[in-house]
Amino acid sequence: MKFSFFDGHNDTLLNLYNNHKNDAESFFNTLSGGHIDYERAVNSGMEGGFFAIFPPPYTSLSLPDPEKFLTPEGYDVPLPEAVDPEACRKVTDEMIDLLYQIETNSNHRFKVVKDSNELEKTVQNGQMAAVLHFEGAEVISPDLSNLEYYYEKGLRSLGLVWSRPNAFAQGVPYRYPSTGDIGPGLSEQGIALVKKSNQFGIMLDTSHLNEKGFWDVVAHSNAPIVATHSNAYALSPISRNLTDEQLKAIGDSNGVAGVTYSVNMLRKDGKMIQETPIGEVVSHIRYIVQLIGAEHVALGSDFDGTTLPNEINDVTDVPKLIEALEKDGFTNDEIERICFRNWHRVLADTWK
Template identity: 50%
Template sequence: MTKFPVFDGHNDTLLRLHMSDNPPSFFTESSAGHIDLPRARKGGLGGGFFAVYTPNENYEVEPEDHLSDNGYDVPLPPPISQERALTFTNALAAKLFKLEAEANDQLKVVRTADELDYCLEQDIMAAIFHIEGAEAIDTDFDALHVLRQAGLRSLGIVWSRPNVYGEGVPFRYPSSPDTGAGLTCAGKALVRECNQLGIMVDNTHLNEKGFWDVAAITDAPLVATHSNAHALSPIARNLTDKQLAAIAESNGVVGINYAVNMLREDGGLGTDISLDEVVRHVAYIAERFGVEHVALGSDFDGTTVPDSLKDVTGLPKLIDRLKIHGFLDDELQKITHGNWARVLRDTWK
């Protein structure tokens, strides 16, 4: 087992496997996407949040088509129905549980902090069932309780498009994350219900007013699974210093996203950038708000990452760059997995 197993804040591998016409086996090494089990072993990936996300039907937008001299503002898709989202969520969740069944004890869907610790110690890939965007959840929360019993342990209130619970941020550069109204009454009730059930609430994709609504309600640490520092890359998706300070004050954590446009100061889409761009965001949060409050949240299989990283096999190179920057071994253990383990133990109760 690697000295610094990476527990990662976000991947969209389930969606990639589900949407591919003829996907290679997750258990066979290939060049498809960013993650499969053999490449994860090579890269030292100890596990992460396996996102379940429901895309809009027949809706494709190319960011390059919305560039201007001032930046870009990518139009968001319309809301989706609860029925469609729940059906799609069940299909992707079933894929995760089938992977666990086929894994011969190489992958486990973890439901407790003790299970997570055990998997990291025993070199078993630890997978958290996470939903990105709460459209599948009815406002009576019946589906939430059923999904929690199935293994759901983390929920993002929105993926950037609006839903019955709140509004997300657009993919806009340059822009503040203060882009709309906060949580609805149903959204506030959802946060309280997640607190009661010990389900982590993810503030990623949520706009700033919604973030502050969560902060005022929740009794758990504030978390953003795959977001970066707005001061370094002023895209709407990133977090302001005030938000980062609130996360630190709550003893929460931010997982740094490898999306090139969320790393670059110019918000650009070019992939020919150094891994030092990732290090820059890690160091910014660690040095200003505490190393206990920053982790990794790749967005593998859901975004475009630097060529210098390529896929999950590039993680050792990233750790080397963090070492060169000056992070000590105990700090690297916190960044790569320890901070996630702490926050999840505090949240799952």
């Protein structure tokens, strides 16, 4: 049986912006060096996903190599400094324009969706559905005065942080072995942002957020708790992954954890080794399903934003992962939930 899937997180806009001259038409060609373009995605069964805007105030993003920050037990990459919000706004606005130019150039094949009815109709019509997501809230003014502006521009999913601090919260550094219990919780502005996002119906993403910040979101949000691209700490004890207690809070809220294919977040040793079996992704999915149920697990690849296992070289290999789920004994109903129905549900429960 062939399954479609909805991807919980990709950085394809960043790839286009940095490596393909911010050219929307490139998305409809085969992108050398990238993980997603339109033809490969559609042929693989990708019905849509969260298209992230990550706004580094510089021309390219180079993640520090953990091997350069080794400790006796693993590694400890320093937390980057906060960045200039104005520089982030410029990049963000340009990438929003890029997303809508993709829609314009698509000949009705690609649509930015803003409510759950539009999402369902877009998928039923065979169009690719894109959710506009911010990976980090640097562009939002601390007084929230421009949140409505970005909502009107289509913002429907907001990650409070990337792995750096901002006015609202602090992200976790890449540290192994370590929980995410590093640094303070949400600021007063961060709590206000959670509540205002609830009012607008903007989904909040806790991936990259430290543990105290996560529990502040749980305390102050009235929407499902979501982590778009985070794995199980019990299987890979890296700071970016979620403890059992955090995963249970996601389940209790009727939320979703999107399992990422990032190799260092899959492996027990936390290393950036591409010779990581596809079975490690299945293991994280199985673990979370057994802990909180198949209705609370989804796919959150981090395509175009991370180092992948060789067996998931790009979006065309997602069917291999789905086949591995079938071989592991997941039912068709469970696979449909994991592949797309859980994302549809949590967005319908969040969006106004």
